[in-house]
Amino acid sequence: MPIRMVDDPQDPQESNNDGGGGGGNSNFPGGGGGGGLFNLLPLLLGLFRGKGIIFLLIIGAGAYFLFGRGGGGCNMGNLSDLGGLARGGFLDPKQFERANIYEPLADDNTKNPIPEKANLMAYAPAVGNQGEQGSCVAWSSAYAARTILEASRSGQQGEATKFSPAFLYNQIGLDGCQGSYILRAMEYMTKQGSVPYDKFPYTDRDCSRQPDQSLIRDAGAFKMRGFNRLSLGDRNDAIDLRAIKENLAQGAPVVIGMMVGPSFMQGMMGQEVWQPQAGDDQMSGFGGHAMCVVGYDDSKFGGAFLIMNSWGPEWGRNGFGWVRYNHFKYFVREAYGLEPMPKTGAAATAAFTCEVGLVQVTQQGNKMVAGSYAPLRSISNNVFETVSPLAIGSRFKMEVKNSTECYIYVFGKETDGTSYTLFPYPNANDATKTKYSPFCGITGTRVFPHDKSMTPDSIGTRDVMAVVVSREPIDWYETNRKISSNPASDYASRVNAAFAGKQVSNVRFQSTGKGTMQFTTAPSQNQVVAAIVEITKR
Template identity: 40%
Template sequence: MKRNTIILIVVALVALWYLFGRDNAATNDNSTDDTDTQTANDDEHGKGWKRDSAKFDQTEIFIPLDPNSPKNQLPQAVSLRQYAPAPQNQGEQGSCTGWASSYAARTILASVSQGIDPNNTAFSPSYTFNQEHGDGCNGAIMYDVLEMLKKSGTLPMADFPYNPRTCSRQPNSAERQQAKNHRILGFNRLTNGQDFNINMAAMKQNIAKGAPVLIGMPVGGSIEKLMQAGNQGLWNPSQRDYSGLEEFRGGNYDGSGLGGHAMCVIGYDDKKFGGAVEIQNSWGKEFGENGFFWMKYDDFKSFCMEAYGLFPMASAKADPNKEFQVSLGLPINKSDSYLTFRNKTGLTFETTRIFPLGTKFKVEITNTTPCYAYVIGQETDGSSYTLFPYTAKHSPYIGIVGTRIFPEKSSLQLDNIGNKDVIAILLSKEALDIEGIKNTVSQNRSGTYEAKVRQALGNKLIATQNLTFTTDQMINVSAGKTDKSVIAIVMEINKK
């Protein structure tokens, strides 16, 4: 009897150790190591952003609003969370690009523009991902997914459900036709000029206008803490994460302990955590704040390698008869003054006085309607040159409306050749072949600059009688209802 009692006690002790002691031992083992290492748990979270610097580089660069203009003051905090569909879990499939672009961003655009419940109109991550994924459903290139959204569109989740076990389903011809109704207008990359450093001002400007931002970044390590109860919803990357980041940037993806992941930035707050961005993830509601999380500005700038702004969509409440309005001016450097103009004839404006040689100035454009902007100028030999877009990589589309300054980092200057400088500003509802227009103007050696511009634009030009002008510091132009698409203003600057 005593022997049986002893055996029972031993069995009970072994059982207790198995239930509690083993877990404690595992905890103690982990405590001797860095808890930010990538774990098997981390591998359960699907990622799938495939970094492609060449394709990111070929994406047109967004031209931000002038951050120094009082006309462009941004709120201290903006969140599009109310327009976002409820975060879901992509599972182990590498479909994050589909979740970030079609499910999150495209749904937000629809909800913002149409005022509809995002959960009733959420778009399918599978529609885009299934057509753009790599081998074995292991990921996709963000640029390719966005190009597809622009050219082919997507479908609602209800019409093309997500299946975490396969990415083999392809749309039929009827579904492809239906998807075209849900295309995006376009996208830019949000970087500082031609480098890959993320332009935070540009990103905040997009979000403030209701346009979400798609990002690609390496994640892992300490981000797993956001799966734990009681987390603040803030990812504070550890030193080990930063070491992994350097490996990842250098191309050592396997050795970095991090994985490429696409997500959607839906907000920012200049005060929260000292300044942070709000991000929607695709790892379920158990992650972070019900599927969302925050990153401090400095950490975000360090980790984010790709950022794309999606063109905002017209509001369903917008007046279809709203006039096409723009204001144009030439602010003088280091001054509150502008070169002032009066209407000379037709589409041509001349300065109200003669300005001294060496005067430095910029071009200012304020738009209230999304449009494309181009600036060309006349050389002394009668040929023309392009002032904007600066290069073929810079986007002429100014869909985030407001005030912009050209050039951003330099100035125009009245030189000592001749007594007049001439530029033309073209604002169009559709993209123009500016190189072709510039060459046509250059080849025309007779007539005024306005006449050359008129001839080059042909029947796209909005007639003078459909335009209303007022002048103060700026030339304010309003176009009445017309099927034409281009406002052209020629500015003659008298100098001596």
């Protein structure tokens, strides 16, 4: 392709991702790399001789993979009921990586300032108690997160809009009422919906009771828009704390799967903030538990997230508790953001504004630093070009700022005239699919690609890219196939033809003083706006 992709350097600060606001270290009481069983190894090796050492090594390896951080995922398999507090969150990296990845806002506090704190408790229902059933996934997903999403959309109190955890759990639970996967809950609430609590009340004594068909049909009125995973890129072993804050700051609750043990269970009764105990870093005897994140505060306890649990008001303070950022990062294995609900009525066709620019970047140490824009000027309708040619080998990224929720797609012209998809990033092993979500319901400035830079090559003197903004999702692979047809013809004309009948008319395109281009639409039933950027090079 004329625009080449170059890997950005690994930034250790991004990998650390402590969420800011302090609390970013990984110190634990009695912690360190070799606690628990491993501190006893010298003594045990002295007691066991010969063949006994082989037996000891087998036991040690088993303990590490069952209870340690490096084992085969977080699916503990057995439900733990410690002191009457049931868990039931099955945590499996293979399940987590099936969810589409959230494309975060650019990590730039000037362009994307994140508030120091956010709190969605006002939209939450009264904290409930899952009792002896391993239904935490349904309590965190339907009763907490889905209720908060609906209450914030409708303006009603959470208690008046609360959804049934039993309706969800009884359909997605694993055998024996022993838990479920968060992904199952997210998929069901998106495809099938939810029902109000009083339509299917909860009991921890029976998970086999099934809703009738009329109730399942009623659930369709409360489908949620979708969800995505808040991980560091494609990693299934690291969550993105900044992405979680971005969601919470714009009213979107987050469901997490966390490894918890005794200090988080009985140890949190009546406590405001969780303090891990000596040896907790080994997670011996811990199990997966799903909860809902409803807020954060950079100044509270050195920086912490606010968690809504399902163990009744006795846990924490009225059922809520704070977890410091560094502990959150260490013990939380999965995080799912719920997409904001679709606008209705006049808001569904309201005008929206979007800004597109080419930001030049340079490498400084282990990170890429944004510089000035490569200025753009209008040459016709929705087509813009760079004012001055870009130097071959220089690096830049495509920057897109949306002020209204939308779906964003980026395409480019190949040397043979066909088209390729830049975003959502196609899978390396199957270009018809992507792991990334094109939905940008969390508004702000994003840069594409996120972990790479673009650079002009020496073929020809002009490269072409297209930014497509849509109110509804499009089939990006099929669209790219249409644009690729008749490759000898003008690329901009092919892009416009691919969206014939769908593009918003009377769009006002203009260059800005800082070198970007901007468009503003009038209210319209049509869904799509396409902008073409031609990049001259030398």
